[in-house]
Amino acid sequence: EVQLLESGGGLVQPGGSLRLSCAASGFTFSAYVMSWVRQAPGKGLVWVSSVSTSGGTTYYADFVKGRFTISRDNSKNTLYLQMNSLRVDDTALYFCAKGLIHMPVWDWGQGTLVTVSS
Amino acid sequence: EIVLTQSPGTLSWSPGERATLSCRASQSVSSSYLAWYQQKPGQAPRLLIYGASSRATGIPDRFSGSGSGTDFTLTISRLEPEDFAVYYCQQYGVSPWTFGQGTKVEIK
Numbered sequence: 001e002v003q004l005l006e007s008g009g010g011l012v013q014p015g016g017s018l019r020l021s022c023a024a025s026g027f028t029f030s031a032y033v034m035s036w037v038r039q040a041p042g043k044g045l046v047w048v049s050s051v052s053t054s055g056g057t058t059y060y061a062d063f064v065k066g067r068f069t070i071s072r073d074n075s076k077n078t079l080y081l082q083m084n085s086l087r088v089d090d091t092a093l094y095f096c097a098k099g100l101i102h103m104p105v106w107d108w109g110q111g112t113l114v115t116v117s118s
Numbered sequence: 119e120i121v122l123t124q125s126p127g128t129l130s131w132s133p134g135e136r137a138t139l140s141c142r143a144s145q146s147v148s149s150s151y152l153a154w155y156q157q158k159p160g161q162a163p164r165l166l167i168y169g170a171s172s173r174a175t176g177i178p179d180r181f182s183g184s185g186s187g188t189d190f191t192l193t194i195s196r197l198e199p200e201d202f203a204v205y206y207c208q209q210y211g212v213s214p215w216t217f218g219q220g221t222k223v224e225i226k
Binding site for chain 2: 045059104
């Protein structure tokens with residue numbers, strides 16, 4: 001059974017930083033593109049970032065480019081999202097997603113909540 | 119950026135009825151890289167349909183997808199009580215990978 005377990009969310013002040021992690025199990029992690037998708041409270045789904053199987057190629061939505069960094073450690077089956085210069089409108093539930101880059105999101109984690117507020 | 123517009127925003131149906139949800143793209147979606155997801159309150163989304171018309175593993179056959187180019191449809195042939203949820207379409211052919219705004223299927 002595929003499991004994606006996010007952690008690292010919390011309350012942070014504007015301008016602050018957080019690092020999200022996603023521990024994956026139940027599939028060959030190194031064989032899949034991985035992504036982050038977020039959902040602001042009461043709103044729809046928005047793609048944030050994706051990383052290739054090796055970690056060598058990354059993709060970002062324009063609204064996070066230069067602030068967020070996606071990475072992965074295939075030896076630890078873990079996906080990361082380093083979020084810097086956080087803004088109030090980054091407040092959202094952040095889902096770890098197995099897939100994207102010419103494939104759908106096959107599986108989703110339950111999400112970790114990031115709240116940016118003073 | 120490919121903008122996906124879903125209609126209607128909210129629709130009410132009775133259990134047993136047939137529901138048809140629409141997703142229109144601002145430009146052609148390459149190779150039918152179009153997916154549909156279901157999301158219930160407090161839960162993560164779940165993949166229903168990919169490649170515009172292929173059902174994901176474990177999805178009941180009352181769910182079907184069709185369309186190509188810029189017009190896509192999700193059909194639920196007979197609504198079950200557990201089908202009342204929000205449905206999103208998504209294109210994964212061209213970055214940025216975008217989602218529609220969602221259609222809420224409510225109980226009438």
